[in-house]
Amino acid sequence: MKTIENPYIPYPATVKETWYETGGERCIKTFKVVFDDEKVREKWSHLPGQCAMIGVLGVGESMISISCSPTEGDFLRFSVMRMGKVTQALHQLEPGDKMMVRGPYGNNFPVDEWQGKKILTIGGGIGQAPLRPIVEYVKANMDKYEGLTMIYGARTSNDLCFKGEFDEMSRTNDLACHLTIDVEEEGWEHNVGFVPQMLLDLNPSPENTIAITCGPPIMIRFVLENLKKLGFGDEQIYTTLENRMKCGVGKCGRCNAGNMYVCKDGPVFNYAVLKEIPEAFA
């Protein structure tokens, strides 16, 4: 008989640090948390692209991207947009408070398979959260990759996440960090324009390159179009999907896109697979 381990049990993690990435009604707050139980900490292992169910007992839980790479240390990071009941409750957490965490869930970006290649991430808004772990992972293993280019945009400079990290990034030799915002702003020194257009303007060569995109559906649609224009093959393109989830372990039914469960078969999909799923961009 199999030993039954209950996948629905969340474990307490202490919030170590929090800060706001963006402001406004739908503000994004980042939490750095560490599991209280050493055994849970030791057992935990995740890779870029994976998610976790995080929440507050008595309120509920939400599936959120793990926005740090395991190479960064023995902690987890989540960047949460304040949207509904659970994320409201999460936003009230301050250093010292407890967050309940279970996971990690879903597949990951095939970072091993990508060794020896150039990595190009194209993100928009909160969509940078699942891309950030790739950037960090590749930075920590720079000798194994040919190079790293990051394109990231948002509506305004106030909607850009992880701003504090960009300065450092743009100074790294192998890393090109390109930022853009939709509309001109006073004091903005980077590009102005939409992410898909910036991609075309930068004109990256598809040769030996993997492109990963994540952001609002409309942005993804045009980024995919433009990647094709630039000559990228379907197999060179990856993205992540999101859907409403409850269980995280492929039982509760709701997160399917066609015959794929986003929580188990995803969230990371190669475009060659994804383009065959009719519901993928619904």
Add this chain to the structure above:
Amino acid sequence: MSAMLLNKEKWPEFVGKLAGKNILAPQADGDAMRFAAVDEGDAPVLDYNNTRVPPKGALFPQTETMLKFQAKGEQVEEPLPDRETVVLGLRPCDARAMTIVEKLFKWDIDDPYFVRRRELTTLVGLACSEPGMNCFCPSVGGGPASTEGLDLLLTDLGDSYLVEAVTEKGKTLLSETRDLMEEAGEDALKEKEKLVAEAEQKIKRSVDTEGVPEGLPGLWEDPLWQKVAASCLGCGTCTYLCPTCHCFDIQDELEGFDGRRMRTWDSCMFDEYTMHTSGHNPRPTRRERTRNRISHKYSYYVDKFDVIACVGCGRCSNLCPVNIDIIETIRQVKEAL
């Protein structure tokens, strides 16, 4: 172990031997039948066609507490099921449905609540002699005396039940109760065969599923979905009463300082089921939801688990308030292929 005969006069004694266990059996509830706990000392008469609500709740309750905790607490308790249960007289289609759902609950990561309940539950089935008007189990891999999922199968031979053990669990139950029974002779087995053949004859409806699992994704934009969904009220009856529907919601509840995280049956026919917090809904209308319900049962589930997630019990057709009929829907799918 060979087949046994249980005289119906001994039926109360048979049920009596199960004392101490949680016994679920079909019982009258107004003008319908439903599976309910049997009171100590009672022996429900198994004289029914099928229940309105399937007995899936024996393994997957309509509401189930997954975790208990204290308000503002950090530690959770998991109230895993611990009571032995016997389901008496369930129909072969409903037992088969449990094996189909089990594939998902054991896929990749075990669902401990379902798996534990399955281990603690003995399923005593009752072969069908009078199929309902919308039964079509043979079309989807079942039959009036299918033993798939059952531990013990009873066949009503008039004055007695023919009792056949299917699994080790069934054999154990049979050995505990065999002093109430006598060996079944050739004639009893022949009688059963005859009754089953007659029952099969009485099944009037059927679906042809050939090519459907592979073909459904290609009908994504077909007008048939709009047609089927046009009369749908989105009430979810088809899914709640479906023995293979397994979707659930998870919600937290606080009563004073006592909190619990529970799961409840959910339905893919509801708009909130897939709605993102942003308000975006990948399946915004009943057209997409109907398409998903049928595709999930007849295509996606086949891709993942190699079996159609429909046992042909006919409940969704019997009880749809606007007469949407799954047999007719699959016929339209076939036509559109």
